[in-house]
Amino acid sequence: MIRAEWTKFRTLPGLPWLVLLLVALTVGTGAAATALVPCCDVLPSRVSLAGVQAGQLAAVALAVGVMAGEYATGMIAVSFLAVPARGRLLAAKALLAGGVTLAGALVAITLSALVGPGVTPTAFFGSIGYLVLVSLFALGVAAAVRDPAVAMGVALGILYGFPLVIRMIRDPAWQERLAWVSPMEAGLAVQGGLPPIGPWAGLGVLALWAAGALAVGRSRMGGGESAISVRVRRRRGSRR
Numbered sequence: 001m002i003r004a005e006w007t008k009f010r011t012l013p014g015l016p017w018l019v020l021l022l023v024a025l026t027v028g029t030g031a032a033a034t035a036l037v038p039c040c041d042v043l044p045s046r047v048s049l050a051g052v053q054a055g056q057l058a059a060v061a062l063a064v065g066v067m068a069g070e071y072a073t074g075m076i077a078v079s080f081l082a083v084p085a086r087g088r089l090l091a092a093k094a095l096l097a098g099g100v101t102l103a104g105a106l107v108a109i110t111l112s113a114l115v116g117p118g119v120t121p122t123a124f125f126g127s128i129g130y131l132v133l134v135s136l137f138a139l140g141v142a143a144a145v146r147d148p149a150v151a152m153g154v155a156l157g158i159l160y161g162f163p164l165v166i167r168m169i170r171d172p173a174w175q176e177r178l179a180w181v182s183p184m185e186a187g188l189a190v191q192g193g194l195p196p197i198g199p200w201a202g203l204g205v206l207a208l209w210a211a212g213a214l215a216v217g218r219s220r221m222g223g224g225e226s227a228i229s230v231r232v233r234r235r236r237g238s239r240r
Helices: 002-011 015-036 044-048 052-073 076-082 086-115 121-145 148-168 172-181 183-191 199-221 227-239
Strands: none
Touching (some): 002 052, 002 086, 015 044, 015 052, 015 086, 044 086, 052 076, 052 086, 052 148, 052 183, 076 086, 086 121, 121 148, 121 183, 148 172, 183 199
């Protein structure tokens, strides 16, 4: 099953290039931030790994393409016929999206750490985990809404929307509460600079968002054969 998903990933136009885009955005933005931001004004790890916030765009697009791309082309019917168990199909896609994102994140964060100073082990490994979890979160959203454009809008709206709302609120207590439930704000606590949230606890918040999205996506995929799969089987039977 994983081999089949890997074959589809390699043959779908644009998806492999998103891995390179993830690396380019992460490293390029981090290098620009390192050159422009004085080291004493912001935590070094935050500056060196600033590109993670840009690189996650590619991670989201990749995961959405892996899942919702098949709904857009109609190929999801073939996948359902091959793998009637929706949980297994979603797990295979999650392993693919997470694995490919992990490979890109390893390269991107390693290069960012070499270009920029002050990247701690926690920030290094946590940022890699952050990108993988963002990819899984977007995959779950795509499985739930089934439309690539809508999935991109929902996933990015949740990731980038929370920080905007937090900055619009003047009450420090509410800012802290929203930061605790914001997938991006809490997840990026692994890079430091967010005292109320521990680095790994913050990443755990993002993991809960990813698990929740995957659970909703699994429920939206249904439990048995989809209607389109049944129709395809009936057509094949009538031809015989």
